[in-house]
Amino acid sequence: MAAVLRTFLKDLGRFWPLAAAAFALNAFLGFFPDLGIGVSGPTDAVVLEVATAVRLLVLALAAVAVVHEDPVSSDRSAWITRPLGPWQLLAAKLLFLTVALAAPSGLCATAVSLRYHLGPPASAVMGLQNGLDVLLEVAAYACLASVTSSLLTAGIAFAGLTLAFALAQPYLQLAGVFGPSWFQATGGREALAMAVTLVALAYQYARRRLARAMGVAALAGMIAMAVGWAVSAVTDRPEPTLTDVTLGVEDPKGFVGAILTRPFPLADRVVVGLQVRETKPDDEHDWVGPPLSRFTAAGGINYSMSAPSGGWIRDGIAETGLDDAYSYTAWRNYPEFARAVGVPLRSPDSAVHNLDVLEMPAEDFERLRGLSGTLTTRFKINRETILDQGSLPLQVEASSAMPGRLARIESVSLNPNGGLQVVVHVTDVVARRYNYRLWALVNDRRNEVSLSGFLLSLNYSPGSYLLRDHTDQISFQRRWTRGSQESNAGLDPSWLKDARLVFIDLAYASPGSVDLSVPGFVMPKVGGAR
Amino acid sequence: MNAIECEHLTRLFGRFPAVNDLNLTVPTGSIFALLGANGAGKTTTLKLILNLLHPTSGDVRVLGCGSTKMGKEAFLRIGYVAEDQVLHDWMTLDQMLDYYRPFYPRWDRDLERRLRTMFDLPPNRSLKKLSRGMRMKGAFLSILPFRPELLVLDEPFSGLDPQVRDEFIEGLLEIGDTDRPSTVVVSSHDITEVERLADWVGILAEGRLVTAEPMPALQGRFRRIEVVGPGAGTRIPREPGPAWRQVEAAAPNVVHFVHDRFAGEPTEREIQAAFPGTSVKASPMTLREIFLAHIRRAPPTGAH
Numbered sequence: 001m002a003a004v005l006r007t008f009l010k011d012l013g014r015f016w017p018l019a020a021a022a023f024a025l026n027a028f029l030g031f032f033p034d035l036g037i038g039v040s041g042p043t044d045a046v047v048l049e050v051a052t053a054v055r056l057l058v059l060a061l062a063a064v065a066v067v068h069e070d071p072v073s074s075d076r077s078a079w080i081t082r083p084l085g086p087w088q089l090l091a092a093k094l095l096f097l098t099v100a101l102a103a104p105s106g107l108c109a110t111a112v113s114l115r116y117h118l119g120p121p122a123s124a125v126m127g128l129q130n131g132l133d134v135l136l137e138v139a140a141y142a143c144l145a146s147v148t149s150s151l152l153t154a155g156i157a158f159a160g161l162t163l164a165f166a167l168a169q170p171y172l173q174l175a176g177v178f179g180p181s182w183f184q185a186t187g188g189r190e191a192l193a194m195a196v197t198l199v200a201l202a203y204q205y206a207r208r209r210l211a212r213a214m215g216v217a218a219l220a221g222m223i224a225m226a227v228g229w230a231v232s233a234v235t236d237r238p239e240p241t242l243t244d245v246t247l248g249v250e251d252p253k254g255f256v257g258a259i260l261t262r263p264f265p266l267a268d269r270v271v272v273g274l275q276v277r278e279t280k281p282d283d284e285h286d287w288v289g290p291p292l293s294r295f296t297a298a299g300g301i302n303y304s305m306s307a308p309s310g311g312w313i314r315d316g317i318a319e320t321g322l323d324d325a326y327s328y329t330a331w332r333n334y335p336e337f338a339r340a341v342g343v344p345l346r347s348p349d350s351a352v353h354n355l356d357v358l359e360m361p362a363e364d365f366e367r368l369r370g371l372s373g374t375l376t377t378r379f380k381i382n383r384e385t386i387l388d389q390g391s392l393p394l395q396v397e398a399s400s401a402m403p404g405r406l407a408r409i410e411s412v413s414l415n416p417n418g419g420l421q422v423v424v425h426v427t428d429v430v431a432r433r434y435n436y437r438l439w440a441l442v443n444d445r446r447n448e449v450s451l452s453g454f455l456l457s458l459n460y461s462p463g464s465y466l467l468r469d470h471t472d473q474i475s476f477q478r479r480w481t482r483g484s485q486e487s488n489a490g491l492d493p494s495w496l497k498d499a500r501l502v503f504i505d506l507a508y509a510s511p512g513s514v515d516l517s518v519p520g521f522v523m524p525k526v527g528g529a530r
Numbered sequence: 531m532n533a534i535e536c537e538h539l540t541r542l543f544g545r546f547p548a549v550n551d552l553n554l555t556v557p558t559g560s561i562f563a564l565l566g567a568n569g570a571g572k573t574t575t576l577k578l579i580l581n582l583l584h585p586t587s588g589d590v591r592v593l594g595c596g597s598t599k600m601g602k603e604a605f606l607r608i609g610y611v612a613e614d615q616v617l618h619d620w621m622t623l624d625q626m627l628d629y630y631r632p633f634y635p636r637w638d639r640d641l642e643r644r645l646r647t648m649f650d651l652p653p654n655r656s657l658k659k660l661s662r663g664m665r666m667k668g669a670f671l672s673i674l675p676f677r678p679e680l681l682v683l684d685e686p687f688s689g690l691d692p693q694v695r696d697e698f699i700e701g702l703l704e705i706g707d708t709d710r711p712s713t714v715v716v717s718s719h720d721i722t723e724v725e726r727l728a729d730w731v732g733i734l735a736e737g738r739l740v741t742a743e744p745m746p747a748l749q750g751r752f753r754r755i756e757v758v759g760p761g762a763g764t765r766i767p768r769e770p771g772p773a774w775r776q777v778e779a780a781a782p783n784v785v786h787f788v789h790d791r792f793a794g795e796p797t798e799r800e801i802q803a804a805f806p807g808t809s810v811k812a813s814p815m816t817l818r819e820i821f822l823a824h825i826r827r828a829p830p831t832g833a834h
């Protein structure tokens with residue numbers, strides 16, 4: 001331990017300027033005066049982008065330099081003939097990466113979170129999360145440095161890897177579509193890459209054999225992939241197929257739906273996908289009711305299906321504990337999926353909205369063959385989840401904080417048709433990934449709930465690695481009594497007086513359970529036979 | 531007991547054998563000079579011995595421990611200084627010693643002070659601002675105070691001016707028996723310098739060991755022979771003796787050669803029998819001359 005500490009202090013003695021520069025950049029980016037609620041102007045954006053790029057460069061330089069201080073790939077290094085073991089050296093380097101680079105970044109994130117009134121617990125989590133992210137990032141650079149002996153060779157290796165990654169991207173995307181669910185899941189590939197990286201790093205320190213280290217890393221990667229695929233073979237879904245079932249419709253507003261099916265891996269289930277495609281993308285339209293596939297988390301969505309006559313067929317299934325991989329038509333994978341199943345693909349960003357996924361018993365699906373009708377959805381969400389995620393008093397200037405996110409109402413306005421329009425400015429602190437969001441208006445006194453319609457995120461601002469903000473425009477049209485099949489249009493001011501706006505971040509808590517349900521929802525734009 | 535034992539040690543770089551089936555022993559307590567021309571395999575051999583490189587085949591034991599299993603404990607007993615070693619150049623001498631000192635429980639502060647006085651190094655100038663000779667002395671200073679049982683020096687004199695070489699050697703010699711490491715292995719192609727230092731000599735050529743033996747024995751068995759005849763026509767025999775090297779006619783009545791198994795009077799009688807009626811003169815040879823005699827012929831002999 002003493003040797004580890006001495007080596008760490010020795011490295012700190014040399015590289016403290018780089019660590020200080022990284023800290024200063026972290027602080028600058030975190031406390032940039034105009035960042036957060038309202039970055040404005042091209043100058044700010046340029047400053048942010050440059051500072052972010054320089055911060056990344058400084059972190060990479062520091063990680064590479066601290067490893068090259070005691071080179072692993074060279075037989076001329078002094079440490080090899082000193083009483084300093086490879087594991088001690090590795091521990092000292094990781095200590096430097098943690099204490100000098102990752103921890104200050106995490107502290108900055110915590111400070112920024114506190115500045116945005118996210119509260120000590122959430123801010124601590126933010127700091128930890130940010131610190132871990134930075135540590136993993138610099139560990140990757142350290143791994144690169146461990147197999148090179150100079151900044152130049154490390155730079156060449158980095159360029160080569162970047163090129164190789166770019167060339168392999170189509171295959172990775174293919175694996176992302178057809179690969180096992182863990183590979184598709186957020187962070188799955190990153191976790192695999194990091195595991196392989198750490199194995200290579202440890203082996204290189206222990207043995208100092210570059211070729212073998214790379215071989216061991218490749219072997220570790222292949223074993224991890226094989227295990228992942230073997231596990232996935234049991235749990236993954238089979239290939240989807242287009243069926244002759246048509247539930248698609250075309251209405252004057254320009255929506256077309258078509259059903260895709262695939263066998264469900266559980267015995268008697270099938271998966272039904274409804275592709276919703278705009279034929280007239282320029283038309284103004286409103287979506288009401290809960291969003292569909294964008295929120296198909298485990299157990300989080302349900303449906304019911306009605307015949308054209310209006311007769312009830314059955315409610316959909318709300319399986320609990322399903323892997324969210326079943327929501328395979330998640331937004332990011334849609335274009336690839338559409339290609340895979342041969343769906344005509346128009347502009348995926350504007351003309352084709354999403355592919356909604358439901359699942360039901362096979363026997364019920366058979367009953368649907370040849371039928372067309374109105375698709376309805378029922379959304380279920382846990383009341384406790386809602387309360388935990390924080391809520392805003394429904395008045396302009398109200399703001400609320402939740403883990404990783406600060407929300408502030410900018411305006412509330414009633415629509416002429418009785419609906420409600422709310423504009424919310426959201427600042428993501430430590431924006432690791434895009435989180436699906438859902439808003440609800442809850443009136444406890446009347447025991448009624450209104451769910452937001454299709455969410456529109458507007459006005460994305462340039463952000464840093466710590467902060468990114470945008471405006472959400474939310475519309476509310478209908479309200480449901482809890483536990484009732486009935487819904488009513490319109491949200492009058494007296495109803496709103498007792499309402500609170502609830503934010504649900506699906507990345508932090510998946511919806512499920514029973515308390516708040518909105519049954520009998522009808523998508524009015526989709527109906528009638530094709 | 532031997533400090534170092536190499537058995538059938540081979541290291542290939544691609545297909546090129548930098549070290550080829552090397553069998554070498556370095557006796558404990560010796561100052562062993564490993565000689566060879568550039569590219570003979572000296573540095574590779576030392577790196578294999580210290581586990582800086584992995585052997586393609588063969589085994590090495592250092593202070594009783596297999597080299598591939600040498601861990602940090604082994605380097606509490608082994609010191610290594612090499613011309614191409616990467617030092618922490620940004621450090622001052624004081625910083626370097628402060629960093630290394632705690633690693634060694636047996637670090638001798640008194641010896642460190644004496645060596646600092648002897649080497650006269652600036653304590654607060656970064657190593658990269660020191661001359662090459664000073665840097666080598668600094669490296670030496672970071673090794674000797676922990677009193678290694680084995681000291682390995684790889685080309686320590688390379689690129690040093692004669693004055694620094696003298697200081698370096700005198701420094702090593704003047705430490706005295708009690709302070710000197712028990713075994714020293716020094717590789718060099720600066721033969722004149724190591725002749726003053728070494729009591730054992732090993733010669734490498736093309737990755738193979740040509741010879742390894744105590745300096746007195748080596749110098750004792752090598753003689754430069756001059757055969758002078760009474761008149762012109764002193765001929766080189768059709769079949770020179772097996773111990774004769776570099777046989778040449780220096781003049782019509784003079785033949786020169788090197789005898790590598792010289793044993794005094796019996797050898798002289800044997801030579802005179804080959805050159806009847808001549809006078810034979812045997813002269814001692816310097817280590818440099820012996821080395822050159824080996825290099826010019828260099829028949830691989832394997833282990834000694």
